[in-house]
Amino acid sequence: MANTIVIFGASGDLTSRKLIPALYRLFQKKRLPEGSQIVGVSRSHFEHDQWRDALKTSVKKFAADCFNENTWKEFASQIYYHAGDITNTEDFISLSRFLDSTEPENNSGRLYYLSTMPQLYEKAIQQLGAAGLNDDANGFRRVVIEKPFGTDLKSAQALNQSIHSVFREDQIYRIDHYLGKETVQNIFALRFANSIFEPIWNRNFVDHVQITVAEEVVVGRRAGYYDSAGIMRDMFQNHLLQLMMITAMEPPSRYDAAMVRDEKVKVLHSIRHMTGGDFASDTVRGQYKGYLEEDDVPAGSETETYAVLKLYCDNWRWNNVPFYLRSGKGMSCRTTQIVIQFKNVPHILFGEKTREPLGNRLVMQVQPAEGIQLHFETKVPDSEMKTRTSTLDFSFSNTPGGKSMPDSYQRLLLDALTGDASLFARSDEVELAWGIVDPILAAWRSPAAPPLYRYETGLWGPPESSEWMYKQNREWFDVCPVLS
Ligand code: BG6
Numbered sequence: 001m002a003n004t005i006v007i008f009g010a011s012g013d014l015t016s017r018k019l020i021p022a023l024y025r026l027f028q029k030k031r032l033p034e035g036s037q038i039v040g041v042s043r044s045h046f047e048h049d050q051w052r053d054a055l056k057t058s059v060k061k062f063a064a065d066c067f068n069e070n071t072w073k074e075f076a077s078q079i080y081y082h083a084g085d086i087t088n089t090e091d092f093i094s095l096s097r098f099l100d101s102t103e104p105e106n107n108s109g110r111l112y113y114l115s116t117m118p119q120l121y122e123k124a125i126q127q128l129g130a131a132g133l134n135d136d137a138n139g140f141r142r143v144v145i146e147k148p149f150g151t152d153l154k155s156a157q158a159l160n161q162s163i164h165s166v167f168r169e170d171q172i173y174r175i176d177h178y179l180g181k182e183t184v185q186n187i188f189a190l191r192f193a194n195s196i197f198e199p200i201w202n203r204n205f206v207d208h209v210q211i212t213v214a215e216e217v218v219v220g221r222r223a224g225y226y227d228s229a230g231i232m233r234d235m236f237q238n239h240l241l242q243l244m245m246i247t248a249m250e251p252p253s254r255y256d257a258a259m260v261r262d263e264k265v266k267v268l269h270s271i272r273h274m275t276g277g278d279f280a281s282d283t284v285r286g287q288y289k290g291y292l293e294e295d296d297v298p299a300g301s302e303t304e305t306y307a308v309l310k311l312y313c314d315n316w317r318w319n320n321v322p323f324y325l326r327s328g329k330g331m332s333c334r335t336t337q338i339v340i341q342f343k344n345v346p347h348i349l350f351g352e353k354t355r356e357p358l359g360n361r362l363v364m365q366v367q368p369a370e371g372i373q374l375h376f377e378t379k380v381p382d383s384e385m386k387t388r389t390s391t392l393d394f395s396f397s398n399t400p401g402g403k404s405m406p407d408s409y410q411r412l413l414l415d416a417l418t419g420d421a422s423l424f425a426r427s428d429e430v431e432l433a434w435g436i437v438d439p440i441l442a443a444w445r446s447p448a449a450p451p452l453y454r455y456e457t458g459l460w461g462p463p464e465s466s467e468w469m470y471k472q473n474r475e476w477f478d479v480c481p482v483l484s
Pocket residue numbers: 147177215234235
């Protein structure tokens with residue numbers, strides 16, 4: 001079956017930086033389903049060739065390593081542009097006619113990609129419905145929605161309701177680009193394609209879990225959006241909780257969208273909601289020094305650019321095992337890593353002659369040094385019984401095909417085209433995630449909010465965060481990955 005990818009917000013940054021380069025790479029690898037065409041929609045007026053030329057410039061920049069004039073020509077011949085305003089019903093009717101004119105009769109699937117401002121999602125969906133563009137009698141009709149999906153539980157519920165009045169849940173693909181990362185999918189492989197990890201992946205062996213998404217960059221020109229979102233909406237409600245779900249979930253019976261998402265949702269159901277004093281004892285808030293001087297940041301803003309949550313899953317597997325979720329901008333380096341910290345040995349055999357072993361640790365490096373390290377104790381050679389920590393180190397870059405990891409959008413676009421929703425967020429998932437985050441945000445905006453620590457950029461967030469960990473007899477794994 002032929003198919004059309006209709007991109008709303010065609011003149012935006014995401015389209016030129018991510019979507020078109022990803023589609024071009026898929027085309028080059030011959031993985032884009034045959035007969036696929038792309039139609040860009042936005043308010044500006046372009047001729048087809050003008051838009052193709054603009055895209056060529058961005059593909060040359062963002063897919064520089066694989067750009068080739070011949071394949072570009074072939075790819076570009078399947079790209080079209082149709083000017084249209086999301087608020088104008090007539091424009092959807094003319095879009096519908098245009099699509100009919102470019103597609104083989106009665107035989108084309110359509111993927112509507114909403115890469116617009118989030119305030120327009122609802123309008124766009126309603127217009128698609130009003131123009132009959134949701135009718136899937138002659139081919140699939142799917143809609144891809146970028147984050148943010150709402151700004152709190154109430155708005156996410158309203159958005160879900162509005163979308164469900166036009167599209168069925170199985171037609172809706174809510175993007176969280178973290179799920180498109182190869183190394184995030186590798187967590188499934190590590191956990192469920194091996195028999196050695198699963199037996200120890202529980203409260204009997206694991207002391208705690210650390211999930212860190214550290215970014216070296218600061219807010220920069222995005223402050224207009226960022227100041228009202230803050231790190232909790234920008235990173236925790238989606239990316240951090242997604243990483244936690246995949247780390248904590250039970251094995252599904254089959255690797256399919258319904259079963260994978262059922263298991264993930266069970267994790268969200270099991271997360272203990274914070275109440276009373278928990279907001280002060282189990283969270284840390286920070287803001288980097290200099291944030292208030294960024295353009296568009298209102299004077300005296302208390303928006304967090306760093307946060308830590310200590311969460312618990314109230315279930316058999318994870319009873320009383322803390323999950324520390326941490327993210328920050330202006331950190332020491334860019335690294336996303338999940339650390340499974342195992343319990344210490346029950347009895348220290350080597351007495352005072354050696355330091356106390358730290359316990360074994362499994363580090364899943366999600367980015368940028370994609371890999372896995374297992375830390376364990378070995379004897380220091382030619383010593384008395386002294387031990388030190390050694391590392392078994394797996395790096396994707398040393399494996400065939402592992403040098404250049406595909407960008408998340410390649411995987412996610414392909415899955416949406418082929419109808420695999422495993423790596424997309426379901427409506428209940430998004431709402432439950434807001435249900436966890438909302439009370440924390442409310443507590444942080446209340447007079448009883450815990451202190452907002454200011455921190456220097458280029459370090460690991462506020463020193464108070466490290467002290468908070470020490471008080472729990474634990475330590476952050478503050479290690480920048482070595483890039484090979
Ligand atoms: C986005 C956030 O969702 O993820 C950004 O809005 C953040 O603030 C980005 O920088 C991080 O994504 P990645 O893939 O670079 O880790």
